[in-house]
Amino acid sequence: MHNRMLEIRLFHQYMTSTCQTLSQDGLSAYHMSITIPRMATSYPYLLDCILALSALHLATIEEDNRLLWLDAAVRYQSSACSGMSKILPDISPQHYEPAFVCSVLIFLFATGFPGMSPNSNRPSDPLSEVLEGRSLIAGSAMLFTRFYEIGVHAELNGWLCPPDTEENLAHKEENRSIMRSLENVRIIIEANQSPQKELYKDMWQLLHHAVQPWPKLGPQGGVFAWPFFVPEECISLLQGGDWVARIIFLHYSVSMRLMCHRWYVRDRGRRMVLATLEPLKEIPPEWTETISWMKEALGIDT
Structure with missing residues (x-):
């Protein structure tokens, strides 16, 4: 009973x-x-x-x-x-x-x-x-x-709505701030001469496409879906502790703040940034300002 x-x-x-x-x-x-x-x-x-x-x-x-x-x-x-x-x-x-x-x-x-x-x-x-x-x-x-492949008579036909569903508008300025920071990252990537430069650009471009349409979800599900489109080679860079890949990943984490009104997201972005930064002993000088911006944006004590 x-x-x-x-x-x-x-x-x-x-x-x-x-x-x-x-x-x-x-x-x-x-x-x-x-x-x-x-x-x-x-x-x-x-x-x-x-x-x-x-x-x-x-x-x-x-x-x-x-x-x-x-x-x-x-x-x-x-x-x-x-x-x-x-x-x-x-x-x-x-x-x-x-x-x-x-x-x-x-x-x-x-x-x-x-x-x-x-x-x-x-x-x-x-x-x-x-x-x-x-x-x-x-x-x-x-x-x-x-x-x-079953065809149009499938029960779930039409379940996924057109990609113009709008998100909550409460974080308009945060979105602008994220876009400005992403642009700074793009400039640093363009000046990078490492063999991974093209992977960095691909990873950055995917995140830019995910964040830029906000408050619309965009054609690929917005920020929430970004990790599912990142190539395996980029994931390998993250697993290896590559700093450029890590910075892009941190921008994704900060961008999750745009969806914190969803009950199953809430403070996920903040927790991800904290968990990523906590074990790091030092931050490369070229990323110090970026990390400081992230901490300020998420209300993390420096």
């Missing part, structure tokens, strides 16, 4: 609140509130995913019950992942769409959970978080391709 009441509460939370917050982010409100809940009644792993995300959302709303909701969120997320793992090896066409939705919701959960967990004050490895997200979204892309 306790589990039944809990699941009713979580499903009610999704239908009345959580789905609305997601439909503001470039996803069809009709599909989020009608198609996907109906689909979840036939696919238990998708239902578990909805319950997990709703519990995580409640953890941001009911601070007094935060640990209770986080516990429920983790349990249902674990169940969703377990269910997905059983159908993926030999996935059949009927599972393409529910598995795609489930993978997207799992990604959103993985984005939001680190900032809400009891250990959120401990800096984690921001690059590892991004790589985990790349892995999850790669699975989503594969499933999207599969169900798109």
Whole structure:
């Protein structure tokens, strides 16, 4: 009885609140509130995913019950992942769409959970978080391709809205400041003579295209989706501690501030900057001013 009441509460939370917050982010409100809940009644792993995300959302709303909701969120997320793992090896066409939705919701959960967990004050490895997200979204892309091949009669046809969805306008000046700093980085990259110069330019260009259309999401999902388009060679530079790549990555982290109104993003950008800078013993002179700007922009004590 306790589990039944809990699941009713979580499903009610999704239908009345959580789905609305997601439909503001470039996803069809009709599909989020009608198609996907109906689909979840036939696919238990998708239902578990909805319950997990709703519990995580409640953890941001009911601070007094935060640990209770986080516990429920983790349990249902674990169940969703377990269910997905059983159908993926030999996935059949009927599972393409529910598995795609489930993978997207799992990604959103993985984005939001680190900032809400009891250990959120401990800096984690921001690059590892991004790589985990790349892995999850790669699975989503594969499933999207599969169900798109089904044709226009697929249930999720039209789920992804046109790329002119607007973001919150509260951070207009912050956006301008980020663009100015990115331009300074471009000038330094142009003067760079290292063999990695073209990789730096590619990495910078992708981030510029992600930030520049704001407050619109842009054709590739805006800042939120930037890591998924970065070439593997650039990721290798980041893993190797390359400073130019690191500076561009830090600008991405600062840019996440533009989406802090999303409950599953919140202070993610600030945490990523802190976790990146904390282990560094010294900063190259050419980047001192840039790092100081980042700290000031995010309210980080120097």
